[in-house]
Amino acid sequence: MTDKDKTEKKDGKERIPRQPMPEQDPKTRVGNFDEVPLGYTPETAILEAKRCIQCKKPGCVTGCPVDVDIPGFLQRVAEGDFLGAARKIKETNCLPAVCGRVCPQEDQCEKLCILGRKWDPVAIGRLERFVADYERQAGAVEVPETPAPTGKRIAVVGAGPAGLTIAGDLVKMGHEVTIFEALHKAGGVLIYGIPEFRLPKSIVDAEVEYLRRLGVKIVTDAAIGRLKTVDDLFAEGFHAVFLGVGAGAPVFMNIPGENFSGIYSANEYLTRSNLMKAYSFPEYDTPIARGRNVAVIGGGNVAMDSVRTALRLGAENAYIIYRRTKAEMPARAEEIHHAEEEGVQFKFLTNPIEYVGDEKGWVKRMVCQRMELGEPDESGRRRPVVIKGSEFTIDIDTVVVSVGTMANPVIPMTTPGLETNRWGYIVTKDETGETTRKGVWAGGDIVTGSATVILAMGAGRKAARAIHDYVMAM
Amino acid sequence: MHRITEKVVLSENIVKTVFEAPEIARKRRAGQFVILMIDEKGERIPLTIVDSDPVKGTLTIIYQVVGKTTDQLAQLGPGDVIGHVLGPLGHPTDVDGIGTAVCVGGGVGIGVLYPIARALKEKGTRVISIIGARTKKMLILEEESRGVSDELHVTTDDGSYGYHGFVSDVLRDLIASGTKIDRVFAIGPVPMMRVVSNVTRPHGIRTLVSLNPIMVDGTGMCGACRVTVGGKTKFTCVDGPEFDGHEVDFGLLTSRLQMYAEQEQLARDRCRCGNHDR
Ligand SMILES: Cc1cc2nc3c(=O)[nH]c(=O)nc-3n(C[C@H](O)[C@H](O)[C@H](O)COP(=O)(O)OP(=O)(O)OC[C@H]3O[C@@H](n4cnc5c(N)ncnc54)[C@H](O)[C@@H]3O)c2cc1C
Ligand SMILES: Cc1cc2nc3c(=O)[nH]c(=O)nc-3n(C[C@H](O)[C@H](O)[C@H](O)COP(=O)(O)OP(=O)(O)OC[C@H]3O[C@@H](n4cnc5c(N)ncnc54)[C@H](O)[C@@H]3O)c2cc1C
Ligand code: SF4
Ligand code: FES
Numbered sequence: 001m002t003d004k005d006k007t008e009k010k011d012g013k014e015r016i017p018r019q020p021m022p023e024q025d026p027k028t029r030v031g032n033f034d035e036v037p038l039g040y041t042p043e044t045a046i047l048e049a050k051r052c053i054q055c056k057k058p059g060c061v062t063g064c065p066v067d068v069d070i071p072g073f074l075q076r077v078a079e080g081d082f083l084g085a086a087r088k089i090k091e092t093n094c095l096p097a098v099c100g101r102v103c104p105q106e107d108q109c110e111k112l113c114i115l116g117r118k119w120d121p122v123a124i125g126r127l128e129r130f131v132a133d134y135e136r137q138a139g140a141v142e143v144p145e146t147p148a149p150t151g152k153r154i155a156v157v158g159a160g161p162a163g164l165t166i167a168g169d170l171v172k173m174g175h176e177v178t179i180f181e182a183l184h185k186a187g188g189v190l191i192y193g194i195p196e197f198r199l200p201k202s203i204v205d206a207e208v209e210y211l212r213r214l215g216v217k218i219v220t221d222a223a224i225g226r227l228k229t230v231d232d233l234f235a236e237g238f239h240a241v242f243l244g245v246g247a248g249a250p251v252f253m254n255i256p257g258e259n260f261s262g263i264y265s266a267n268e269y270l271t272r273s274n275l276m277k278a279y280s281f282p283e284y285d286t287p288i289a290r291g292r293n294v295a296v297i298g299g300g301n302v303a304m305d306s307v308r309t310a311l312r313l314g315a316e317n318a319y320i321i322y323r324r325t326k327a328e329m330p331a332r333a334e335e336i337h338h339a340e341e342e343g344v345q346f347k348f349l350t351n352p353i354e355y356v357g358d359e360k361g362w363v364k365r366m367v368c369q370r371m372e373l374g375e376p377d378e379s380g381r382r383r384p385v386v387i388k389g390s391e392f393t394i395d396i397d398t399v400v401v402s403v404g405t406m407a408n409p410v411i412p413m414t415t416p417g418l419e420t421n422r423w424g425y426i427v428t429k430d431e432t433g434e435t436t437r438k439g440v441w442a443g444g445d446i447v448t449g450s451a452t453v454i455l456a457m458g459a460g461r462k463a464a465r466a467i468h469d470y471v472m473a474m
Numbered sequence: 475m476h477r478i479t480e481k482v483v484l485s486e487n488i489v490k491t492v493f494e495a496p497e498i499a500r501k502r503r504a505g506q507f508v509i510l511m512i513d514e515k516g517e518r519i520p521l522t523i524v525d526s527d528p529v530k531g532t533l534t535i536i537y538q539v540v541g542k543t544t545d546q547l548a549q550l551g552p553g554d555v556i557g558h559v560l561g562p563l564g565h566p567t568d569v570d571g572i573g574t575a576v577c578v579g580g581g582v583g584i585g586v587l588y589p590i591a592r593a594l595k596e597k598g599t600r601v602i603s604i605i606g607a608r609t610k611k612m613l614i615l616e617e618e619s620r621g622v623s624d625e626l627h628v629t630t631d632d633g634s635y636g637y638h639g640f641v642s643d644v645l646r647d648l649i650a651s652g653t654k655i656d657r658v659f660a661i662g663p664v665p666m667m668r669v670v671s672n673v674t675r676p677h678g679i680r681t682l683v684s685l686n687p688i689m690v691d692g693t694g695m696c697g698a699c700r701v702t703v704g705g706k707t708k709f710t711c712v713d714g715p716e717f718d719g720h721e722v723d724f725g726l727l728t729s730r731l732q733m734y735a736e737q738e739q740l741a742r743d744r745c746r747c748g749n750h751d752r
Contacts, residue, residue, distance in 0.1 A: 182560065182691070182693050183691065184511055184518075184557070184558040184560070220558070221558050221559060221560045222560075223560060223561075223563070223693055226561065226562060226563060226693075227497055227498065227501060227561070227562070228497070228501070248693075248694075248695040249694050249695065250695070250696065250697045252697065252700075252707065254707070258707070259700055259701075259702055259707060259726055259730070260729075261729055261730055261732070261733040262733070264697075264698075265696060265697040267695055267696045267697065268690060268696035268697055268698045271690055271691065271695070271696055272690065276517070276518070276690070277515070281737060281741075282737070282740055282741050282744050283515065284515045284516075285515060285516050285517035285542055285543060285741060286517045286518075286690075287734040287737035287738070287741070289733070289734075360729060360732065361725070361726065361728075361729025361730070361732075362729070362733075408693070408694050408695065409694075410693065410694065410712070
């Protein structure tokens with residue numbers, strides 16, 4: 001998103017321009033893992049919120065997957081009532097500090113903001129982030145009274161955005177909620193995948209802590225399907241189960257040499273860096289390869305996060321290797337822009353076909369092919385086609401394969417009656433996420449395949465209502 | 475939090491630790507492992523569950539002190555805690571319907587092998603165990619192994635105890651003497667598992683090895699633990715840890731285990747230098 005710093009003018013009337021977001025300077029920030037955008041001040045927030053013309057039929061709201069009352073919260077910001085604004089957002093979105101940072105607003109609310117037709121849309125995401133941070137920093141996050149206990153027990157498997165959302169909703173309805181999380185920390189992709197420089201972990205921790213204060217029980221180190229099955233959960237007296245286990249299994253390309261040392265899945269690379277804090281090795285015990293010449297294969301958000309992590313770990317050359325062109329990249333525009341500013345080198349229309357290792361089995365070179373764009377495929381994007389005889393090599397010492405993820409089969413394998421589709425994702429009967437197994441709901445990436453934080457949250461929210469109705473009718 | 479209830483030094487650098495993990499203790503089966511993380515700055519490392527007591531709710535692990543984390547673990551005693559324990563992970567060993575099995579264990583691998591030998595014995599399998607160490611004072615679990623074996627052979631590389639030579643030599647002799655063997659389980663250092671697999675290959679004896687690649691999550695999420703078996707990539711934590719020894723690419727496993735050699739050395743030096751207190 002470009003910020004037009006100059007004053008916008010219409011009919012000779014002065015308009016307030018979209019307020020730019022102050023950011024860490026690119027040269028400085030590649031040397032640290034601190035957050036890149038620094039946030040609005042109260043003054044800029046008010047100025048920006050005043051740009052909203054309070055539409056009668058707000059386009060922005062129709063673009064929001066969880067129907068946040070956007071003009072409602074913007075009005076409160078414009079009036080300087082930041083806590084009121086935060087409460088307004090939280091009526092439908094329980095993780096605004098997260099969403100304000102990672103939602104693709106340019107494809108959602110801001111895309112449909114009326115101002116965007118002639119000028120720049122209102123910076124809804126930045127304001128969402130501002131009010132959530134304001135509320136947290138003011139220590140004003142309130143824990144609502146929970147209603148009388150219903151005596152119903154619900155197990156939530158997976159502590160990603162889907163699981164955290166449904167747990168919050170159900171506990172507020174008076175149910176007893178326990179989250180089972182396989183890793184040692186709650187948060188899902190928010191904690192292990194998305195880097196600190198884009199989403200500080202203290203924010204995720206604060207959200208998880210808030211749920212604990214609401215009364216949600218969180219059991220970490222509990223891999224369902226291994227420690228206990230879904231059947232065991234029912235046997236233990238849970239009345240309903242929600243599966244929000246994400247699409248966490250990495251996809252490799254199955255090309256020769258892909259198992260050489262120095263070649264990571266994006267999941268491993270980011271988990272080492274974010275969850276295990278390998279960037280602080282040896283203060284933290286987990287190591288990570290600090291490559292000089294790092295190639296990241298792929299063009300999505302995960303690839304951008306990986307390549308920017310590589311730079312911060314000291315890479316001299318950090319490449320994005322993508323088989324289509326910039327126009328087809330699925331990553332958020334803002335992230336591509338950040339990566340460019342930081343010096344990432346993009347190699348478009350390029351696809352690796354083989355890795356070459358040294359005598360110690362460490363990757364030292366990749367063989368690539370050049371591509372050109374052909375006819376559009378099912379996704380509507382033009383299909384990359386190999387240019388024959390175009391092979392060339394790039395010297396590299398670290399590779400991060402970021403070409404997607406798939407469903408982890410452990411839960412479906414150990415849960416009789418739970419149907420999956422041909423990609424291994426859980427089949428749901430309706431939009432509440434009810435599965436083919438009685439009493440079991442599912443939502444988030446494990447149903448849709450890799451999607452977004454807000455869609456996972458939306459799925460958790462819808463399932464919460466359905467589970468509430470189900471257990472109350474028991 | 476998992477409280478340690480017992481710690482025994484079994485040999486020069488091999489330690490046994492017993493700690494509380496009641497749910498895992500009830501559920502685990504032979505061949506499975508846990509991933510543990512001592513504290514919030516720690517690394518997640520995989521260790522085999524050697525034994526469990528479902529009544530007391532404890533697990534037993536036996537490990538060789540090879541680096542930072544195992545060193546730190548070995549410093550902990552009764553009353554200390556291990557922050558995080560995830561498990562039971564991996565497929566349990568298939569111990570059904572095996573007439574005669576030879577269980578070959580080297581070094582700390584004897585500890586990993588012991589629960590498998592015991593499970594086989596409980597299923598009525600005739601168990602021949604061959605256990606070996608570099609030298610006598612590094613040998614572990616001799617009595618325990620004898621207790622679950624119909625026949626026990628002990629070797630040391632330096633001849634300080636038992637047969638002077640390698641476990642694979644004894645296996646070769648057993649095969650040459652016409653002993654009928656239905657399955658071999660080989661667990662120990664990578665070179666040992668490779669040699670054992672080479673010994674049994676010409677005889678077509680199904681040989682299972684338990685692989686020990688570097689892991690992170692242990693749930694199939696990262697792919698750190700990938701190995702090549704029969705030309706295909708497998709994730710040890712979910713597809714293993716046991717694989718057909720005749721199909722495993724041991725060279726790849728060896729090189730991948732070296733991936734962090736430099737950093738591991740740094741972590742060890744730092745740990746012993748007393749610069750940081752834990
Ligand atoms: C690097 C990266 C960057 C991204 N960037 C963005 C972005 O900028 N904006 C955006 O909107 N989206 C982004 N996404 C996508 C977004 O993070 C996901 O769509 C979202 O997190 C899905 O939420 P979820 O709750 O379904 O699953 P996850 O967040 O994947 O959480 C699932 C949780 O379940 C746990 N689990 C799995 N199996 C078990 C089991 N058997 N027992 C117990 N627990 C289990 C996992 O450990 C995990 O904690 C990104 C994803 C990645 C990987
Ligand atoms: C399924 C499985 C079961 C295992 N069971 C046992 C056991 O019962 N007893 C035992 O002594 N050892 C076992 N191991 C090996 C044990 O995990 C490693 O020795 C341990 O992680 C070393 O950690 P460190 O910090 O002390 O040493 P480091 O200095 O980190 O490493 C020393 C060596 O250990 C290996 N290693 C390092 N990190 C890991 C890691 N995260 N995962 C696996 N290996 C690593 C590397 O080859 C390295 O060269 C098992 C491994 C696997 C995969
Ligand atoms: S569409 Fe834009 S101007 Fe209209 S209410 Fe929403 S944010 Fe305000
Ligand atoms: S340890 Fe991560 S996939 Fe096996």
